[in-house]
Amino acid sequence: MLQERSDILKNDRRLLKACILYETLQNKPIFESYISVCKAVGHDVMEYGDFEYWYLKFCNNQNLDFEDEPKSEQKKLEQLPVEIQDMIVQRVDPIERNSVRSMNSTLKSLAEKHNSSYEKIDIFLSIDSLNISLDNKRFEFVKNQNSCLVQIDNGEKVLEKEDFLKLGMSNLIRILISSKINTLILRLYSHEEKFTSNFIKRLPNQLEVKSFNILKRGSQNMLKMLKIMKPETLKTILLDSRGTPEEHFNELFATEQFKNAKRVNIQSFGMVQSFEELSENFQHLKQFNVGFETMEVEDIIKIRDWLPLCPNFKKCCIEKKRNRVAEFAEALGAQFPEGHQGNFIHRHQIANGYLKFQLERDGVKIKRKLNI
Structure with missing residues (x-):
C-alpha cells in the first residue's frame, strides 16, 4: 500500500x-x-x-x-x-x-572532513607505470610518450598531458597524507636505483601506518623506505631482503621503527649470523620470521632457553636450509623415532605453559602456549 x-x-x-x-x-x-x-x-x-x-x-x-x-x-x-x-x-x-x-x-574543508580509511594500500611502481590499489579500487597511471593514460578499475582510459609519475605521485601523496592506513605495501620493480630513489624522495615523511611491507629485491633504499614510517604507529614490518648488503641490517636494527615494531618478517636466508645477533635485536618482538646463516645444535638449545625470557614472544619461524631434524630433536631432549622422516613436533615445558617446536627440513617453527 x-x-x-x-x-x-x-x-x-x-x-x-x-x-x-x-x-x-x-x-x-x-x-x-x-x-x-x-x-x-x-x-x-x-x-x-x-x-x-x-x-x-x-x-x-x-x-x-x-x-x-x-x-x-x-x-x-x-x-x-x-x-x-x-x-x-x-x-x-x-x-x-x-x-x-x-x-x-x-x-x-569538506574533502578533509571525509578523509578515508583503508585496510590496505598497495603501490606497484615500474619504469613506465604506477598502480595504486585502495582496498578493492585500482588506479593506474601508465606512461604514453610524454603523456599519461589514467584508468580507474576497468573503466575507460583517459589521456592526460602530464608525466605519468608526476601525475600519479601528486594523487598518491595526497591520499597518503589524508588517509588512515592499516597496511601499506610498496612493490618497486625497477632495476634503476636512481628511478626508485627519486620515487622515495617524493614520499611524505612520518606516515601513520600500522603495517609496512617493502617488496623490492636488492634495494639499496630499504632503510629510506622504512624511515618514512612513524615509529610510534608502526607495528609490523615485512622486508624482502634478497640482495640487500649485510651491513644494512645493523642499520635496520638501530632504527626506531624496528625497535618499536611488534612483528617482523624478513624474507631471506643468510640474515642472522649468530644466536647472539638474534637475542640482542629480536627480544622485544611478539613475532618474527628470519633466516639463519648457520645454526648448530648448541644454537637450538640457546634459543629454547632464551625465548621464555622474552616477555612479548608469541611465535617465530627460523628458516634454515637442510635442517638437521633428528639432531635438533635429540638436543631438545625429545625421543626421536628411529627411521622417522619429515617434520617432528616437540613440546618443551616452561613456567605456565610450554614451547611447541615444529622441526622441519627448511627450518624451525616455535610457538609459546600458555596454560589457561
Missing part, C-alpha cells in the same frame, strides 16, 4: 509539489525537507535543484502555479548548497576528491 502511494506521488507532479508546499509550512531547513521527501517518496523522485526551486518559490509566497516548471540550468559544484557539496564530496573516489580540494576553501 505504501509503495502504491509512493508511485502515485512520483507520477503526479502536482501532488509532489503539494508535498513540497507542506514542507515549507513546517519551517524546516531546505535540505532537511529535501531528505524528508526523499525518504517518504523515493530518492529518485526529484533532483535537488528542482526541489530547491519550488521550495524557495513557496517560501517567498510567489504565484502557486503548479504547472510552472523551472528552467533547466546546470549549477557548478561550488554553487550548490553546502549540504549537497558535502554529500557529493563524501561519495567521490579519492582521486576526484583530490581535485575538489583545490576548488575553494569550503570544498577543501
